[in-house]
Amino acid sequence: MATNDHLLVAALDFGTTYSGYAFSMRHEFKTDPMKIHANQAWNSGGRALLSLKTPTCLLLNDKKQFIAFGYDAENQYADIVMDEKQDEYFYFHRFKMNLHNNKNISSEMFLEDILGKPVSAVDVFSLSIKALVDHFMNSVKKQGTGVKIQEIQWVLTIPAIWTDAAKQFMRECAEKASIPPEKLLLALEPETASIFCQYLPTEKLHGADQSFAMSAEGTRYMVADLGGGTADITVHEKTKDGRL
Template sequence: MISKALTLGKFDHIASNTNLLVAAIDFGTTYSGWAISFKHEYKSNPTKVSGKHYYGGRVASLKAPTKILIQPDGRTFDSFGYEAEDKYIELTRKGGHENWYYFSRFKMMLYEKTGLTRNIKLEDETHKQLVAKTVFALAIRYLKDEMLKESQNQLTSEQLKEEDINWVLTVPAIWNDAAKQFMREAAVKVG
């Protein structure tokens, strides 16, 4: 869990050691997503949680496939989830997909790696390699940015700041400390 306990400044009506909302990113092996719970809503209805709906074909879900498409430069995010899946299929039909990086169900690659280091590389679907921390950071950034956009849409009069958020990032209990630390560092890399 990544957590910040910061003073909320203009949200003086909230206790100074709490946040305006809790944001959870569930970075799953097969599917990933996020959920938020605002403090004021939690007080009146603890089960009120918001998340993004992802659509792929005839499927609607609160999670998207853990798939990411990265542009040929190896640093620029292109798409995630169903959108990454669809775009990669289209690239393969047209040709030219060989230069793109497409990672599918890559989370457990951390668990399967022996001798995990900060610069370890992952292989994409066509066996090209990228630094794993870059792949994870781009995926986490996408989920984070989507969550921030939705959270801001739910606020009408206040501007949401990142310090207003208590962040939670899930990691498998079966992971060793090195894999958990790797995931923490990837999350910190994106703020």
């Protein structure tokens, strides 16, 4: 299958505090680039809240095997703590921050869970990414698309400030999470936001400059990504050849 013969594009937003995904079908993108689907069924359990994202939390058993991710992991671990059995499990949250400003990133590194118990960092990240992938695949299966994982162009967004070592680490984790390497793209978060804005209809406030257009040559604008762990601000300019 040729590289551009994918049936849809799935984007994974693996965040510091919350994660989620969105996707665009190839035939829909051709007629309407803004036809983007996002999962709206992250159920937070007892709080009766439907969310576009789920907490970046991972729960493993005593053999370091996957139990749950997101709200499910959060809720199950709360019950485990109530039963005072937390020593029999591994619970991780906000672990993405370990890749920020870390000069010793490698596939051999370990992460400590909430109680200080170590687990391979590759396992923690790959199991979390796989949880998102599996949730997405189950979601599209229920819609009757019958799409296979190798027929999808996968996009994993990453912070622009990450080192090459951090980017390579995430690529290895994504591949271990069953994403075919030839179908995986790592995209910088501010650049993906900027590209998305090129398709947005301009919403103007009363009194705003009516000549402003995101796609106009020479347009300069700021992208502010206020995340759970860091705040990234990037300034872009639209060049003559249409690039940023």
